[in-house]
Each structure stands twice: as C-alpha cells, then as structure tokens.
Amino acid sequence: MELAERKQKILSAVVENFIKTGEPVGSKTLIDETDLKVSSATVRNDMADLTQKGYLVQPHTSAGRIPTQQGYRYYVDNLMKIVAVSQRGRELVEDKLYRNAESPENILKSAADLLSELTGLTAVATTPNSAESRIHKISFVQTGSHTAMTVVIASNGIIKNQLFRCEFIITPEILEVFDKALNELFDGVRLSSINRPFIQTAAARFGELSLFMPSVLTAIKDAADKANEVGIFLSGQTKPLFMQNVNFLAARNVIELLSRKGDLAGVLTSLPIGTSVSIGTENSRIELAYSSVISSSYSVKDTPSGTLAVIAPIRTDYGRVISIIECISECVSKIISELIEH
Known part of the structure; x- marks a missing residue:
C-alpha cells in the first residue's frame, strides 16, 4: 500500500x-x-x-x-537511506581481509569477525557455492613412513585435507606416481560426482596400480565430500543475550539455531541473491520470529557464490548495517576472486 x-x-x-x-x-x-x-x-x-x-x-x-x-x-x-562506507573505511576493511587471504575459508572467517565487530551483531559467512565446483588440483604431503595427506583444491578456491595410511612404505617416488596419475584422472571432475561408484570405476582403470590406491582414492573422496559441504563461519554467537531490552527466550532460540549448523545452512542458502532483509515472522525459522536477518551475497569471478549475514534485533539500524555488510561483501568478492585467479 x-x-x-x-x-x-x-x-x-x-x-x-x-x-x-x-x-x-x-x-x-x-x-x-x-x-x-x-x-x-x-x-x-x-x-x-x-x-x-x-x-x-x-x-x-x-x-x-x-x-x-x-x-x-x-x-x-x-x-530508508543508505550512506555508503567511505573510501577510507573500505580501505581499512580490505586491509584487514588481505591479512588473512591464504584461502577463502580464512577470508570468510575474517569477514564474519569484522562484520560482527563493526555491527555489534551475530555475523555468519558461508563458503563459496560448490554446485558447479570442480577439482582444480590434488597434492600429496608425506606425514610418516606409512601415512600421507591428500590436499584437494577445488575450482572455487576451497582447500580440504585428508590423511590416509598405506600398508607399504610411502616414498617420494610413490607420491609422485599418485600425483601424476590422480591429477590426470580427477582434473576438472565436479565435486558432487566423486561418489563411491566413481571411485570404484577409477580404481578399475588403474589395473595393478589400483592395489596401491584404495586408501588414497577414499581419502580423495572424503576430502571432496568436505569441499562440497556448505561451510559456515560464525562470530558473536552470544551477542543476542546482551542486546538492550533483550528477550531472553528469543535470544536462547537464536543461539540454539546457531548451534545447529545444518539448520542454519538451510536458512542461509535459501536467502535471495543480492542484499535482502527478512524481518521477524518473514524468516523461514520460528527461532528467528523476533529477529531480522540482513544478508548480502558475494561473488566469485562475477558468479554469486556465498552469503554474509547478520542476525539482529528487529529494532536495528538497517541502513547502517546494510552499508557495512555490502562493503564487506564487495571486498570479499574482490579478494577471493583474486586468490583463485592466482
């Protein structure tokens, strides 16, 4: 109206x-x-x-x-009027995020911490979307005479490790064979395709060499499974308890939701692309009936990929929070895209 x-x-x-x-x-x-x-x-x-x-x-x-x-x-x-973060403020945000730019996970953890610090609210960040993510590279690191670690690097920049053990003594030469053979096989394969039937088919392709690979192939599958999950970084989980005129029952419900990563991931992945504000009963979870969820999606190489969000009291300064979250989201988009390109 x-x-x-x-x-x-x-x-x-x-x-x-x-x-x-x-x-x-x-x-x-x-x-x-x-x-x-x-x-x-x-x-x-x-x-x-x-x-x-x-x-x-x-x-x-x-x-x-x-x-x-x-x-x-x-x-x-x-x-509502939104005043953009100043150029100086944006530079400070970028500087803090660049300090932890070793991986998308580190960038997003820093982004959640910074978002919570600047808004005084509970902040959440999700890892880049894995729906179309593929294997970019597999590396191996020896950790013992019979143990090593596979490092799976996905095209969205996510890096996951998995230890494995072999009955035989692992040598650098054996790891070099694994590196060459398995990178040729897995290069460009979608993470979601790496299931048990795929691993069984892969083992059959290697003939006698497959006798040495069961634990290695299983480790790659487990690392790919982890890379395919929505990762969540939380900051300021207890802040709902310390808001002015706090409703302790509502705050407890929010904190319980934050502890259930699967349910929280469902809330975040259902949010629309771009900047959105869900107020009170507009939220998909009853635990958020007395809260507002303010979110902004970030992009990796111009493709919407993950979400930054805050959980706030309904009485909150929406314009200020949106200005901050959009600034951090834009900086995250830039830094993760640069990281993946290199």
Whole structure:
C-alpha cells in the first residue's frame, strides 16, 4: 500500500527515532524533529491512521507509537537511506581481509569477525557455492613412513585435507606416481560426482596400480565430500543475550539455531541473491520470529557464490548495517576472486 508523502515522513521519523532511543514516539517529538508544518492534532490523526493500517502500534494508552514489523518492512523497502562506507573505511576493511587471504575459508572467517565487530551483531559467512565446483588440483604431503595427506583444491578456491595410511612404505617416488596419475584422472571432475561408484570405476582403470590406491582414492573422496559441504563461519554467537531490552527466550532460540549448523545452512542458502532483509515472522525459522536477518551475497569471478549475514534485533539500524555488510561483501568478492585467479 502506497502512503501519502506526509505519512511517509511520519512513519520514517517514528522508525528512526525508535531505533535510536527505544522509546515510543509522540506527536510533539515528531513536530520538534521534522519539518512537518502541521498541527499536533494533524500528526496524531496521521499516526492513528498508520496504526489502523498496521504500520504502528501504541504500546500503552498514553504512550506514543512504535513501529510494527509491517512498519519496518515499509521503511526498509521505501524510506530508508543508505550512506555508503567511505573510501577510507573500505580501505581499512580490505586491509584487514588481505591479512588473512591464504584461502577463502580464512577470508570468510575474517569477514564474519569484522562484520560482527563493526555491527555489534551475530555475523555468519558461508563458503563459496560448490554446485558447479570442480577439482582444480590434488597434492600429496608425506606425514610418516606409512601415512600421507591428500590436499584437494577445488575450482572455487576451497582447500580440504585428508590423511590416509598405506600398508607399504610411502616414498617420494610413490607420491609422485599418485600425483601424476590422480591429477590426470580427477582434473576438472565436479565435486558432487566423486561418489563411491566413481571411485570404484577409477580404481578399475588403474589395473595393478589400483592395489596401491584404495586408501588414497577414499581419502580423495572424503576430502571432496568436505569441499562440497556448505561451510559456515560464525562470530558473536552470544551477542543476542546482551542486546538492550533483550528477550531472553528469543535470544536462547537464536543461539540454539546457531548451534545447529545444518539448520542454519538451510536458512542461509535459501536467502535471495543480492542484499535482502527478512524481518521477524518473514524468516523461514520460528527461532528467528523476533529477529531480522540482513544478508548480502558475494561473488566469485562475477558468479554469486556465498552469503554474509547478520542476525539482529528487529529494532536495528538497517541502513547502517546494510552499508557495512555490502562493503564487506564487495571486498570479499574482490579478494577471493583474486586468490583463485592466482
């Protein structure tokens, strides 16, 4: 429903004042803090109409108004102003992320920590999408006379290790044979295709050499399985307990959801591409009914790949949080893409 300009100003002022103070907003405050050239009675009538339409609520008979979830939704979609992070701020974000740019996982862990630090909220980051990811390279590192580690590097930059043991003594020459034969076989193979039947077929192709490879092939499959999973990095998990006017039951529900990585991954992977805001009951999980999820997807080589998100109280400074999360997301896109290209 489209609101008239004056009612938009009133709704915007109520939302922004309530975000700032946490106190119900009355007509006198609105007139003092806005450029409305109307009487208090007119403002009260408009506030009453916004209340009737479901955008505001009056918590007590003599109190002012506070926004409803519907009011926040209209504000975010139509009225909110976003001020981009300054160039200096962006440079500081990039500098912190570059310090941990050894792998996408390290970059994303740093991004979650930085996002939580800057917003004061619980932050989450997911690893790059593995749906189309393929084997880029397999390396081997000897760890003992009978043990070694396979290192699987995926095309999305994810690196996973898996130890294996052989009954025979492993030598550098044997690892060189494994390296050449297995990179030829696995190069460009989609991670999701590396299942047990694929491994059995691969073993059959090597003939007598396959007698030396069961544990190696199993290790590659296990590493590929790990690379194919959605990885999640959390920061500020306990912050919901320390928000102003905290609802401890709601905070506990959020923290319990954060502990269930599978359920949390389901929430994050279902978020739309780009920047999105899900408010209260719009969220797919009942544990988030009193929270807002603000997210921004990042890209790897111009392809949407993973998600950065914060879990916030419904009363939160949406414009500021979106500005920060978009800045960090853009920097993550740049740095992971550069890492993979090299």
